[in-house]
Amino acid sequence: MSTQKESRRTAILDAAIDLLASRGLEGVTHRAVDQAAGLPQGSTTYYFPKKAALLAATAHHLAELLEKDCEDLQVGFAEKVASDGMDAAVAHVAGELVAYTENARHLFLARIELTLAAARREELAGVGDELTAAARRPIAFFFRLISEGRTDVPIEACAGLIDGISLMYAIGQGPKPTTDQVAQVFRAML
Template sequence: MVNPARRTAILDAVIELLATRGLEGVTHRAVDEGAGLPPGSSSYYFPKKAALLIAGSEHLAALLGKDCDELQVSFAEIAATDGMDAAVRHVADELVSYADESRTLFLARMELTMAAARREDLADVGTLLTAAAQRPIRFFLQLISEGREDVPIETCAGLIDGIGLMYATGQGPKPTIDQVEAVFRSVL
């Protein structure tokens, strides 16, 4: 019998392990320990590591989607009350805050995306996570460009991911609101 709370604990542990130990650190034993569950729990739900990673990526995409939905609502509220410039600044501020508050999600996404490039059994994971990561950028750029079709969404997402990756791995400074806002405006 599937216990939704137990399944979620397993998938949360997968994301944490991906962020802290990398792909090789995700073992059934480590997941069980990380989730605080008895040995064998994760292999009951996901007998193979690939299944565990695919389910982890789907869980991660859902978490990113929830964050995106919340950001879209706050963006719309600020745009309606304070104007588009304030809303763009709000999005930049949220992305900068996200660099610290959601570092685990970011690193897990990077780890899974890299694994998808190397492993055929995870190929769809890269597509799923890239779409989830680009969704808020696509939404905001289309709004601030007034629906232009030629907006380089992939370029913007790549720039923001690069800035985030440098910071998350200790290779660069924390992104600033002005920096992220400049990325949005420069691609327009």
């Protein structure tokens, strides 16, 4: 795919993520995405003739963004362990997750919207699993490191707790998570 086409496709998918976060699933129309991306009318339809194809591609793009964030977290964790030790690294990861809840709220809300849609729409089967795996990857990675390879660590329970705390904040139904709160969840699971 040419650079211009790839750039336009990425602009469409980024706009769809923003619309999912701000307007929900029903707010994502081809026309709305064109407008949000600053593209001529019909651009989104050219790349994604059906809404299901647009949503599936948006989910894959979102999973890639979440994976990149995970890689950045892994590097930061490794550097923190090397320079300041494990306790500082736990606090660092907790702080990064709290900052992510604030700074990447639109990605979190878009993930929830797409995951809910996947549970209700057959044409989006697998989307929820892909997004959940991408979002939980940093937590699983982190737990494997701090548990020193133990296999009895309840990764899913921890990820669920952190997702729940983040969700309540993202939708305005709970306080902003704190670094101490998230670190306490990590430590309690070990």
